[in-house]
Amino acid sequence: MSSKDRILARIRRAVPAGAVPPGAGPDAYADIPRDYLTVHGTRTAEERVDLLAANLAEYRAIVHRTDAEGLPQLLAHLLARRGAASVLVPPALPGAWLAATEATRVHDRADATAATPAALDRVDSVVTGCALAIAETGTIVLDGGPDQGRRRITLIPDHHICVIHVPGQVVDSIPQALPLLDPARPLTWISGPSATSDIELDRVEGVHGPRTLEVVLLTTGDAAQ
Amino acid sequence: MPAFPAAAREAVHDDTLRANLRHATHTIRDKRARAVTELADWDRLREAGRAVKDHTIRHLDHYLLRLEEAVTAAGGTVHWAADAAEANRIVTGLVLATGEREVVKVKSMATQEIGLNEALEAAGIAAYETDLAELIVQLGDDRPSHILVPAIHRNRGEIRDIFRTRMGDWGRPAPEDLDDTPAALAEAARLHLREKFLRAKVAVSGANFMVAETGTMVVLESEGNGRMCLTLPETLISVVGIEKVIPTFRDLEIFLQTLPRSSTAERMNPYTTMWTGLGPSKGADGDGPSAFHLVLLDNGRTDTLADEVGRQALRCIRCSACLNVCPVYERAGGHAYGSVYPGPIGAILSPQLRGTASEIDATLPYASTLCGACYEVCPVAIDIPEVLVHLRERVVQGGPVTREGLRVRIRPAAGHTAERAAMRAARLLLDHPGALRRAERVLARTRRFRPHRLPGAAGRAWTETRDLPPVPAESFRDWWTRERGGTR
Numbered sequence: 001m002s003s004k005d006r007i008l009a010r011i012r013r014a015v016p017a018g019a020v021p022p023g024a025g026p027d028a029y030a031d032i033p034r035d036y037l038t039v040h041g042t043r044t045a046e047e048r049v050d051l052l053a054a055n056l057a058e059y060r061a062i063v064h065r066t067d068a069e070g071l072p073q074l075l076a077h078l079l080a081r082r083g084a085a086s087v088l089v090p091p092a093l094p095g096a097w098l099a100a101t102e103a104t105r106v107h108d109r110a111d112a113t114a115a116t117p118a119a120l121d122r123v124d125s126v127v128t129g130c131a132l133a134i135a136e137t138g139t140i141v142l143d144g145g146p147d148q149g150r151r152r153i154t155l156i157p158d159h160h161i162c163v164i165h166v167p168g169q170v171v172d173s174i175p176q177a178l179p180l181l182d183p184a185r186p187l188t189w190i191s192g193p194s195a196t197s198d199i200e201l202d203r204v205e206g207v208h209g210p211r212t213l214e215v216v217l218l219t220t221g222d223a224a225q
Numbered sequence: 226m227p228a229f230p231a232a233a234r235e236a237v238h239d240d241t242l243r244a245n246l247r248h249a250t251h252t253i254r255d256k257r258a259r260a261v262t263e264l265a266d267w268d269r270l271r272e273a274g275r276a277v278k279d280h281t282i283r284h285l286d287h288y289l290l291r292l293e294e295a296v297t298a299a300g301g302t303v304h305w306a307a308d309a310a311e312a313n314r315i316v317t318g319l320v321l322a323t324g325e326r327e328v329v330k331v332k333s334m335a336t337q338e339i340g341l342n343e344a345l346e347a348a349g350i351a352a353y354e355t356d357l358a359e360l361i362v363q364l365g366d367d368r369p370s371h372i373l374v375p376a377i378h379r380n381r382g383e384i385r386d387i388f389r390t391r392m393g394d395w396g397r398p399a400p401e402d403l404d405d406t407p408a409a410l411a412e413a414a415r416l417h418l419r420e421k422f423l424r425a426k427v428a429v430s431g432a433n434f435m436v437a438e439t440g441t442m443v444v445l446e447s448e449g450n451g452r453m454c455l456t457l458p459e460t461l462i463s464v465v466g467i468e469k470v471i472p473t474f475r476d477l478e479i480f481l482q483t484l485p486r487s488s489t490a491e492r493m494n495p496y497t498t499m500w501t502g503l504g505p506s507k508g509a510d511g512d513g514p515s516a517f518h519l520v521l522l523d524n525g526r527t528d529t530l531a532d533e534v535g536r537q538a539l540r541c542i543r544c545s546a547c548l549n550v551c552p553v554y555e556r557a558g559g560h561a562y563g564s565v566y567p568g569p570i571g572a573i574l575s576p577q578l579r580g581t582a583s584e585i586d587a588t589l590p591y592a593s594t595l596c597g598a599c600y601e602v603c604p605v606a607i608d609i610p611e612v613l614v615h616l617r618e619r620v621v622q623g624g625p626v627t628r629e630g631l632r633v634r635i636r637p638a639a640g641h642t643a644e645r646a647a648m649r650a651a652r653l654l655l656d657h658p659g660a661l662r663r664a665e666r667v668l669a670r671t672r673r674f675r676p677h678r679l680p681g682a683a684g685r686a687w688t689e690t691r692d693l694p695p696v697p698a699e700s701f702r703d704w705w706t707r708e709r710g711g712t713r
């Protein structure tokens with residue numbers, strides 16, 4: 001008997017109810033109580049964005065606000081302030097975003113400079129969009145979309161700038177976020193920069209992921225998801 | 226492995242250990258209480274989490290098969306391991322097949338439970354722990370003492386000394402002038418580990434959740450070492466207990482709210498990575514590993530499932546909240562439990578996964594005051610005191626249990642081992658007034674849940690000749706302080 005058969009047989013002996021399909025009977029999946037809240041509080045679109053900004057800042061992300069016109073200048077400024085000589089660019093980051101920066105662009109997938117982890121380690125900063133953001137927890141979700149690129153480009157460089165369209169990409173809560181995400185895609189949830197509390201429970205930002213997370217709230221006025 | 230009372234007696238006399246533990250558990254328990262209060266629907270989330278987990282373990286065969294199907298369809302390979310030896314054999318074989326001789330590891334209780342690092346070492350494979358606390362433990366030739374913060378028993382000075390003397394043996398040495406500030410220590414770990422991440426070809430992880438419906442694996446972490454291991458290597462091997470499966474992607478909405486708040490007391494942990502097999506392009510685009518293996522681990526879990534009272538331990542999402550509120554854990558420390566699962570959850574899980582034949586496992590159900598604080602904080606409402614009493618009955622009285630899938634009858638524990646163990650555990654508290662005071666206070670708050678007679682044989686034997694005293698609304702010490710206003 002294979003281990004699979006052995007384990008399944010043990011389960012079926014241990015819980016005879018297991019023979020009943022989970023959709024039927026006294027402990028059906030549909031009967032699980034779900035009277036918890038789908039959102040904690042009522043907010044206007046503006047309040048939702050403010051809460052996102054506050055929660056991100058509480059976990060030491062640096063939050064900026066601008067509109068389409070101001071974005072290229074802001075990004076150029078943030079990169080220059082860091083002294084970033086090179087910046088990683090996801091395949092379909094809107095071209096105008098980086099129009100004002102002097103930093104050398106390293107294109108994810110296309111450039112040899114981005115081919116190996118060791119090469120990525122020599123790039124200073126990365127600029128991406130996101131799939132959505134969650135206000136109540138101060139979380140950004142990346143799904144590898146064309147304006148975000150591969151998981152590794154937001155992981156290895158020490159400086160990540162993430163642009164969120166507000167209010168369109170902001171939801172209130174985790175229960176609102178999950179139905180909008182595709183589990184088949186690689187999903188990375190980010191709440192503040194890398195941190196550890198392993199030494200006497202003192203929080204230290206920045207261990208292995210980017211030590212600096214800057215978030216740009218880009219006002220588009222577009223409320224559609 | 227010494228029995229719990231002996232190990233605990235040693236631990237309570239280690240002043241540094243106790244100071245480290247007290248500081249850590251108190252900090253985190255106060256923060257957690259605040260994080261939980263923020264959610265007005267906490268009780269309902271807790272009840273939903275309990276219900277999802279109970280439903281899943283009642284239909285575990287169904288959901289595991291579904292999971293296997295989904296992972297396979299997404300380009301992963303699923304292996305089934307009945308026990309630790311089989312899991313180690315599978316993982317070792319998979320690593321050797323890649324031709325590599327080193328792996329990077331994401332912190333995982335399951336691989337500790339099966340002793341994977343030792344098995345890999347025996348096969349000539351070096352396993353590098355990459356969680357900062359696990360690194361401290363590994364470099365210090367130590368054992369983890371907490372589920373979430375395995376090096377909770379170490380203070381910054383001790384950590385600096387470990388880094389200075391040992392890092393060089395494993396790779397990049399610590400800087401000469403390393404001081405003991407947390408920032409400097411974290412930086413040293415970053416530099417030491419980065420060279421390992423960038424060259425690693427094989428990673429080993431666990432998972433917090435596996436979604437049956439979609440085949441999605443979920444890992445929550447803070448440092449980014451998890452993201453490194455799950456993203457950069459070519460081969461990823463995940464060893465996961467079969468109880469970690471949940472039915473649907475939607476169910477994550479419960480646990481992603483309750484787990485971070487219960488464990489690190491944060492609204493959300495800094496990083497959560499989710500991956501489904503090799504992804505839509507089946508790993509061809511260099512985003513994540515190009516081979517994914519999932520090893521489903523039984524190792525006593527189906528035996529635990531066979532016990533109607535004890536099976537609720539399988540709901541555990543390893544948040545560690547129960548450790549931080551436990552007056553016994555606070556004084557005894559994690560090592561005294563002699564298992565990778567310390568604290569209240571360890572006291573009920575280890576004797577079920579391993580059986581109660583050894584002395585340590587027979588005494589673990591006594592490593593508690595039954596104060597009920599662990600039950601109160603548990604985000605999946607595991608009634609730990611109930612299971613403790615149930616296991617005590619099993620130890621004292623013997624009776625039918627399931628071991629490796631077979632019904633067997635165990636004999637009562639020899640002599641009065643059990644009662645002696647209970648008395649020693651009690652003395653541990655009575656010798657240390659601070660812990661007793663806290664235990665009493667919690668007892669007072671939960672008194673409406675107390676039965677008049679203790680359940681189980683041990684309990685019955687006790688209450689047969691004694692009345693269980695009613696628990697007063699306020700502990701005597703609290704009453705004294707209030708009435709005599711600090712004149713003590």
Ligand code: SF4
Pocket residue numbers: 487540541542543544545546547548570599602603604605606607
């Ligand atoms: S038993 Fe409950 S409180 Fe303890 S670690 Fe498990 S889930 Fe958390």
